[in-house]
Amino acid sequence: MIQLKNIKKTYVLGKSSVEALKGVNLDIKEGEICGIIGFSGAGKSTLVRCINLLERPTSGDVFIGNQNIMKLSSKDLRESRKNIGMIFQHFNLMKSKTVFKNIAYPLKGSGLSKDDIKNRVIDLLELVGLSDKINSYPSQLSGGQKQRVAIARALANNPKVLLCDEATSALDPQTTQSILNLLKDINEKLNLTIVIITHEMHVVKEICDNIAVMEDGNIVEKGDILNIFSNPQAKVTKNFISTLFQNNKIYDLLKKDLFIKEIKEDEVLAKISFVGQNTGQAFISKISRKFKIDASILFGNIEMVKNIPIGNLIVKLSGQTENILNAGKYLKEHNINLEVIDYDRNTKNTDTKCS
Secondary structure (H helix, E strand, O other): EEEEEEEEEEEEEOEEEEEOOOOOOOEEOOOOOEHHHHHHHHHHHHHHHHHOOOOOOOEEOOOOOOOOEOOOOOOHHHHHHHEEEEEEOOOOOOOOOOHHHHHHHHHHOOOOOOOOEEEEHHHHHHHEEHHHHHHHEEEEEHHHHHHHHHHHHOOOOOEEEEEOOOOOOOOOHHHHHHHHHHHHHHHHHHEEEEEEEEEEEHHHHHHOOOEEEEOEEEEEEEHHHHHHHHOOHHHHHHHHHHHHHHHHHHHHHEEEEEEEHHOOOOOOEEEEEHHHHHHHHHHHHHHHHOOOOOEEEEEEEEEOOEEEEEEEEEEEEEEOOOHHHHHHHHHOOOOOOOEEEOOOOOOOOEEEEOO
């Protein structure tokens, strides 16, 4: 549905220039929900605006369906943009117009009769759950309601693609969840391709099928959401996932005297990561019995990603070094990852490395 080929974007500011995108390639399938995530300045918002040419790439090609919209005339581009809806962080509603008129606005010049436009708006309000707000003004709506109106407006022309630029960043957690549920519902009912730009890992965890991670104008990692969460490769991806699993807080606790003093010289600290059905297996008990080691769980958490559990445990392993190594190999054979946590008893620094 969406194909970006070698997209570059350079901003020229006087005698200096800033390279915002450095040759981005990305394929997004029809009906997919794709998350593009990155810290501030990574280039993600520039990239999403290049999809509908609100920002025209310096070079590269943008395909929507089989059409390279970079090669369209201004008139044809305006027509093509009807297939691409967009919602923003701050809603961008017209304050002086009612909900009805906000949603109906994109239908001006569409050739539809007044009755057809009215029926279309009524259908859209029912879809987003705001049928009773048809004559309200934006000032009378909550933040979540405003975003629902913005979604309805973006869907007015029956687009094939919906772009969401930090669409939940201004909302509280409960409202964010309701908007994400709405987007999932719309995706399923309309087979709508959705692209979500965000810096919030819990947003992509809740809704996305695939994810692209951006850093410094490049996509540094992309793939299926479950694979990215369970086996991140790029450092920036690991940092994002670490915030979700609160690894930094766990490591801060591990640095405290209470834990350091309890760890003997011949004992090992490790992080065990597991996915899916492995969460239901008593693998801690298994390796304890099979390899004659003691495994004490210090911390643990589980996150649900696409209704599949992904978990992390911080454990203390006691026993012969060879047995601990064999236990790590055994876990790996059963698709469970073990990383040894290095720590310095004097500086109390902690780090992880694969065993």
